[in-house]
Amino acid sequence: MVLGTGGTIAGTARQAGDQVGYTAAQIGIDALLESVATFHGVPLEAEQVAQVDSKDMDHAVWLQLAQRCAAALERSDVQGVVVTHGTDTLEESAYFLQRVLAPRKPLVLTGAMRPATALLSDGPQNLADAVAVARSDQVAGVLVVFAGQVHESEAVSKRHSFQLEAFSSGERGLLGVVEGGALRLLHAGPVCAAPAPGLLARLPSDARAWPRVAIVTSHAGADGAVVDALANLGVAGIVVAATGSGTVHRSLLEALKRARAAGIRVVRASRCAQGRVLPRPDDELPHAAGLSPVKARIALMLDLAIGAGE
Structure with missing residues (x-):
């Protein structure tokens, strides 16, 4: 087909x-x-x-x-x-x-x-x-x-x-x-993330009702204005395309922490083409492991749509 x-x-x-x-x-x-x-x-x-x-x-x-x-x-x-x-x-x-x-x-x-x-x-x-x-x-x-x-x-x-x-x-x-x-x-596979049981059937039948998840980027001179604006618009989740292995500009980080405290799910992905976000004991925001920012957005949207926890 x-x-x-x-x-x-x-x-x-x-x-x-x-x-x-x-x-x-x-x-x-x-x-x-x-x-x-x-x-x-x-x-x-x-x-x-x-x-x-x-x-x-x-x-x-x-x-x-x-x-x-x-x-x-x-x-x-x-x-x-x-x-x-x-x-x-x-x-x-x-x-x-x-x-x-x-x-x-x-x-x-x-x-x-x-x-x-x-x-x-x-x-x-x-x-x-x-x-x-x-x-x-x-x-x-x-x-x-x-x-x-x-x-x-x-x-x-x-x-x-x-x-x-x-x-x-x-x-x-x-x-x-x-x-x-x-x-x-060339090698055994594929190895992909397993879905939640019956995930497609659990999604809202009207795609306009799917949770809204946005992507923001950490960069030199970044601030929290975009995050605050997204919070005011009522987004359900935010993925930050972080630098390196998941570092976030301090001004942007403070805004993301405010958003998280307000009930918005926040996930860090790396903006680097290769590598992944490595977890650390002092992490203030959860990471997306090896997912790119655009795929981390999809994963977070689906988790929110079916009520999966953080």
């Missing part, structure tokens, strides 16, 4: 050589599948779940996508699911789906860095590779397949704004690669 959500892989430009000035989410999933010759004879079903530029991805689309993925994964005749997605928030959607579904079959997200109308679009090959991984019996769970590389949802992040190999799994490393249309694993 291939589910389309838009993104650059479905994007078009007025000129074939234009790889920047294009409009995302213009081509339907059926047309994308028809453009890949290797799919002829492959038993595929397609469904257009959404048609958005992934910078505009929202919780309502996430909920609909998770529900459609869950329905497909429950079918005995579905071996795996592929989701086409824009690259800007692909890592967030992948982590969200892993947390709420933890599928026992492959659920693979892919996309493209160049629009479908580019002279050398990377979308068709990425889509072919994603389908190959989704049809494999070697893996399960939510994966990201991009530029011939296979990433785990918890580790993957977009690390380049333009290059075709835009995604990295940092210190975790690749789970595998796709070679000649076949998956080759």
Whole structure:
């Protein structure tokens, strides 16, 4: 089953050589599948779940996508699911789906860095590779397949704004690669955070009711004004993208402590591309372990939505 959500892989430009000035989410999933010759004879079903530029991805689309993925994964005749997605928030959607579904079959997200109308679009090959991984019996769970590389949802992040190999799994490393249309694993896995039982069913059916969680960044000259403003707006949680292994500017820290005393959940993640927040006995704020700020926001939002403790 291939589910389309838009993104650059479905994007078009007025000129074939234009790889920047294009409009995302213009081509339907059926047309994308028809453009890949290797799919002829492959038993595929397609469904257009959404048609958005992934910078505009929202919780309502996430909920609909998770529900459609869950329905497909429950079918005995579905071996795996592929989701086409824009690259800007692909890592967030992948982590969200892993947390709420933890599928026992492959659920693979892919996309493209160049629009479908580019002279050398990377979308068709990425889509072919994603389908190959989704049809494999070697893996399960939510994966990201991009530029011939296979990433785990918890580790993957977009690390380049333009290059075709835009995604990295940092210190975790690749789970595998796709070679000649076949998956080759590089290590055992995937190992991802297990979801709470029945998490998807426990989320509010109206995504507008999901807890509001914001991200703030610690930096030179930071103060607490943004945190105080967020508290006044009634946010339920705040993730601070901290420096280094979780350090926070003292002025920002005082505001975060005030927010926490007022009942707002606060979590520290590191703004560094690699490494994690290391716990210390004198920590004043809880940490997000190895999660990036954007994934820590999702984890905190889900915890708040189901009433999980700190």
